[in-house]
Amino acid sequence: METHVIHKLGNDIDTDQIIASQYLMLPDIENMKKFAFETIDPDFTVKFKTGDCIAGGKNFGCGSSREQAPAVIKAIGATAVIAESFARIFFRNAINIGLMLIQCPQIGDDLNDADSLSIDLKNSIIVFNGKTVRFHPFTGQAHEIISEGGLIEFINKQSAEDKK
Amino acid sequence: MKMTVTEKILAHAAGKSHVSPGDIVNVSPDIIMCNDATTHITIDIFEKKLKNRKVKNPSKNVWVIDHNFPVNDIKTAEAHKKMKIFADRHGIANFHNGDGVCHQILLERYANPGQIIIGADSHTCTIGAIGAFATGLGSTDITGAIATGETWFKVPETIKINMTGKLNKGVYHRDIILYIIGLTGADGANYKAMEFTGQAVREMTVPERAVLCNMAVEAGAKNGIVEADEMCRRYLSEQGRDADRSYFKSDEDACYEKIINVDLSRIKPGCAIPHNVDNYDELENIEKNRVKIHQGFIGACSNGRIENLREAAEVLMNRKVNQQVKLMISPASQSVYKQALNEGLMDIFISAGAVVLNPSCSACWGGCQGIMAENQVSISTATRNFRGRTGHPDSQIYLASAAAVAASCIEGFITDPVKYIR
Numbered sequence: 001m002e003t004h005v006i007h008k009l010g011n012d013i014d015t016d017q018i019i020a021s022q023y024l025m026l027p028d029i030e031n032m033k034k035f036a037f038e039t040i041d042p043d044f045t046v047k048f049k050t051g052d053c054i055a056g057g058k059n060f061g062c063g064s065s066r067e068q069a070p071a072v073i074k075a076i077g078a079t080a081v082i083a084e085s086f087a088r089i090f091f092r093n094a095i096n097i098g099l100m101l102i103q104c105p106q107i108g109d110d111l112n113d114a115d116s117l118s119i120d121l122k123n124s125i126i127v128f129n130g131k132t133v134r135f136h137p138f139t140g141q142a143h144e145i146i147s148e149g150g151l152i153e154f155i156n157k158q159s160a161e162d163k164k
Numbered sequence: 165m166k167m168t169v170t171e172k173i174l175a176h177a178a179g180k181s182h183v184s185p186g187d188i189v190n191v192s193p194d195i196i197m198c199n200d201a202t203t204h205i206t207i208d209i210f211e212k213k214l215k216n217r218k219v220k221n222p223s224k225n226v227w228v229i230d231h232n233f234p235v236n237d238i239k240t241a242e243a244h245k246k247m248k249i250f251a252d253r254h255g256i257a258n259f260h261n262g263d264g265v266c267h268q269i270l271l272e273r274y275a276n277p278g279q280i281i282i283g284a285d286s287h288t289c290t291i292g293a294i295g296a297f298a299t300g301l302g303s304t305d306i307t308g309a310i311a312t313g314e315t316w317f318k319v320p321e322t323i324k325i326n327m328t329g330k331l332n333k334g335v336y337h338r339d340i341i342l343y344i345i346g347l348t349g350a351d352g353a354n355y356k357a358m359e360f361t362g363q364a365v366r367e368m369t370v371p372e373r374a375v376l377c378n379m380a381v382e383a384g385a386k387n388g389i390v391e392a393d394e395m396c397r398r399y400l401s402e403q404g405r406d407a408d409r410s411y412f413k414s415d416e417d418a419c420y421e422k423i424i425n426v427d428l429s430r431i432k433p434g435c436a437i438p439h440n441v442d443n444y445d446e447l448e449n450i451e452k453n454r455v456k457i458h459q460g461f462i463g464a465c466s467n468g469r470i471e472n473l474r475e476a477a478e479v480l481m482n483r484k485v486n487q488q489v490k491l492m493i494s495p496a497s498q499s500v501y502k503q504a505l506n507e508g509l510m511d512i513f514i515s516a517g518a519v520v521l522n523p524s525c526s527a528c529w530g531g532c533q534g535i536m537a538e539n540q541v542s543i544s545t546a547t548r549n550f551r552g553r554t555g556h557p558d559s560q561i562y563l564a565s566a567a568a569v570a571a572s573c574i575e576g577f578i579t580d581p582v583k584y585i586r
Contacts, residue, residue, distance in 0.1 A: 012350050012440060016550040021530040024201055025232060025240045028208065039552040059351035062384065063550060065286040066202055067302035088355050088386055089286055093302035141188050141316050151304045152213045155312060159216045 001118040001127070004053040004079050008113035009040065011057035015090065018061065018069040032068055033075040050077030055111050057083065061090025070094040080119060082111065082126065095142050096151040102126060104135045166415035168322040169391045170357040173297040173412050177280045185321040185421075192313050194296075195274055196224055197283035198306060199266045201231040201531070204243040206284060206303040207250050210310065220313035222255035226274055228266035233524045236532035264497025264523040267291060267465040271374060272403055272499060277392035278410050282309060286381045287465050287547055293374035294399070295392025295411060300381065320386045321421035322357040323348075327364035329429035334582035336475055337368070337375035338467050338545065338565040342434045344376075344426065345383050346444025354384030356421060359414065364428050365390055370399035371469045378466050379547065382441040433580050435543070436563035439551040447568060447580040455562070459542040460491040460573035462566045463521070464528035467545030468496030470503050472566040477509045479570035479584040485517040486576035491569070492534055494521040518573070530554035543572045 016039070023035045037044035054073065060083035061069060070093045073081060080100035084107055094101050102119065110131060111117070117128040124137045138146050148154040165182045167175065175182055178189035198206060210217060219225065227247060235241045244261075251259045260269050266283065267290040275281055277295035281288065284306040291298035301315070309315045325344060331337075345352075358380045360373065368376075373390040380388025392411040400407035435450060437443040462468070462476050473495060485491045493513050495501040501523055504510055513520055527534025528546035536542060536555035542562070546554070549561035562578055571581035 014548075014550045016548070016553045020552055021201075021554075022535075025204075025237075025243055025531070027204070027239060027242070029205075039557040059354065059384065062350055063286065063548060064201075065284060065288075065300040065302050067205060067304060068202070070302075071205075085351060085354065087351065087384055089300055089302060089381075092305060096302060096304035096308075140318075151308050152209060155308055156213075156215045 001120065003116040003118045004051055005049065006053050006055050006111060006113060006115040006117055007048060008111065009054065009056045012059045012062055013056045015061060015063035015066050015069040019066065019072045024066060024068055029068065029071045029075045033072045036072040036076055045076050048076050051079055052077070053080050053082060053117055054078055055082045058085045060086050062087035065089045067093045067097065070097055070099045074099040082107065082117070084108070095138070095145055098146070098150040102135050104133055107133060166418045168357065168359060168418045168420065169295070169412050169414045170297055170322055170359065170387060170389055171319060171418070173278055173280065174317060174319050176278065176412070183319045185319050187319045188316055189319060190314055190316050191280050193282045193309055193315060194224060194279035195226055195270065195281040196306065196309050197266055197270060197281065197285070197288060198225065198227045199231055199285055200229045200244055200247060202284045202303050203227065203247050206307050207246055209304055209307045214307065214311055216311065219254040219256065219310055222257070225256045225310065226258040226270060227251050227256055227260070228269055229261045230265050231525045231529060232531045233262045233522065262522065262524070264500070265465045265468065265525055267378070268469070268496040268500070271370070272497060276409055277396055278412050282306065282315060287378055289380045289385065289388045290374050290378040290465050292377040292380070292387050292389035293370050295390065295396055297387055297389065299387045320355055320357045322359050323353055324420040324423045325358060325360050325426060326362040326423060327360065327426045327428055328362050329364060329427040331428050331431070334433050334567060334580070334585045335431055336565040336567060337372045339431055339434045340426070340428060341376050341379040342436050342444055342563060343431050344424070345379060345436070345442050346434070347424065348383040348442070350382065350440060350442040351384040353380065356385055358383065358385045358388045360388065360390050361414070366393065366395070368395070370396055371471050374469070375467060379441070382547065433565065433568055433582060435568065435578070436549055438549050438560040438562065441548055441563065447564065447578065450578050451580050455541060455578040456576065457489055457543050457572055457578060458540040459534065459536060460489060460569045461527040461534055461542060461544040461546060462569050463494030463496060463526050464546055465496060466528065466547045467566050468494055468500065468523070470500050472545065473500070473504050473509050476566040476570040477512045479567050479574070479581055480516040480518065481512050483516055483574050485573045488576050489573045491518040491573040492521050492527060493518050494526040495523050497523050527554055543569050543578055545569055
């Protein structure tokens with residue numbers, strides 16, 4: 001199975017840390033992405049390689065409704081964000097733009113910086129350091145949106161069906 | 165089947181007789197609010213990714229330029245221009261450019277009890293003060309709602325916050341909500357509704373209730389709400405608006421996830437210490453540390469209403485801001501500004517040496533006003549004190565009431581305002 005390098009962050013990683021207010025008015029996500037997590041580590045996006053994963057503690061993505069937050073994480077090439085819990089608006093925004101979130105309440109301090117992790121979506125498990133941890137798969141409306149690759153894709157499909 | 169006010173509003177909007185926490189409902193929002201912090205992204209999604217590019221209900225859209233006003237650079241000017249062109253093209257006539265902070269504009273002019281209100285801003289929960297279900301969403305959700313006229317919600321569980329008792333001298337609604345977030349923690353209400361109720365809340369005006377609902381998101385909540393009542397009817401009438409609507413109320417024996425009882429008489433002037441909103445302490449403790457400040461800010465959707473400006477004016481009357489400190493005051497809207505002028509508050513502020521700024525999000529969000537340098541410290545009525553929110557990552561923001569900001573700016577140190585209140 002493909003493995004991903006973990007970049008471990010703490011609890012309550014807020015949207016200002018993910019992408020600071022001063023960069024929100026840049027014309028698009030491509031221009032913003034190099035400033036992701038700048039207040040945590042100015043070299044974060046230099047060290048981060050496409051395919052790597054971000055891990056956080058509880059309440060990842062708290063704060064503002066800025067969709068730029070999950071969008072820059074997706075744009076720097078993150079495969080997924082793994083956290084004990086996610087803040088509500090961030091969670092919904094990530095689903096809507098097709099950024100994979102893995103919620104593992106029991107993960108605690110087991111997952112560390114620079115660990116290698118593999119993700120088995122079919123069986124809803126992650127594997128790291130010889131440990132296998134189950135996560136809750138998405139259900140309901142969120143599952144339908146993810147299955148289409150995001151909310152706009154979901155809406156586009158519906159409007160195409162309405163025309164039939 | 166008994167329901168909370170949040171459940172009743174969602175059930176009504178979804179055309180159902182009953183909903184329970186966990187149910188998914190489809191609703192048509194009565195108001196879709198956009199502001200200039202994110203709308204350029206929303207427009208890109210709309211124009212580049214949507215197949216059916218039509219605005220479903222232009223009249224339900226309220227678009228507000230408030231985060232970066234007046235514009236401070238060319239890229240922001242381009243983003244504002246993009247908003248105006250889009251709004252004109254699609255018939256979005258409710259367009260406000262510099263009239264004030266979006267949530268205050270909605271309270272003063274648009275929001276009504278029982279409505280579903282969504283906004284591309286996390287503090288949209290402020291508007292729960294008028295008895296509406298109001299919540300913040302991201303750009304893609306907002307784009308979907310603009311295009312289809314609909315969105316979906318999972319019905320949240322509700323935390324009931326039952327308030328009794330009277331506030332002591334020097335303690336304000338701002339202190340109540342900072343204290344409550346200190347109790348719950350930054351994720352204590354994640355995905356949930358926070359319903360503020362009890363005798364003490366029934367005696368609060370809508371603007372006072374707005375101070376509570378405003379910060380619900382800082383505990384992670386989906387919405388903050390106070391059920392509409394006579395106070396609400398009075399507020400709507402004062403604004404010259406139709407107050408004759410259905411007012412939803414929680415059933416006596418509705419089911420709550422948790423009940424938190426708060427005796428207001430036990431709350432002291434407080435603050436949130438950098439860099440988390442739930443990092444609460446009482447000012448009498450912080451005062452002992454002699455924390456030197458460089459800047460003070462009073463304003464924003466959190467504490468820029470006329471009541472808050474009066475709180476600050478009481479402290480600043482016939483006094484001077486410390487020479488080492490810059491105090492900035494930004495009324496939450498043009499109408500608040502005008503009223504403050506009429507009441508003579510601006511005279512008090514300017515005589516004290518404070519600087520009055522135009523109504524906008526200003527130093528609360530670090531877009532274009534009040535940016536701090538390395539190791540500078542501010543005390544502010546802003547919504548958040550996250551690391552680097554208003555400038556350098558190693559600057560610090562203490563959150564407190566308008567009176568505490570004013571008192572601290574006089575002293576030059578973080579100060580309990582009690583001694584300045586008659």
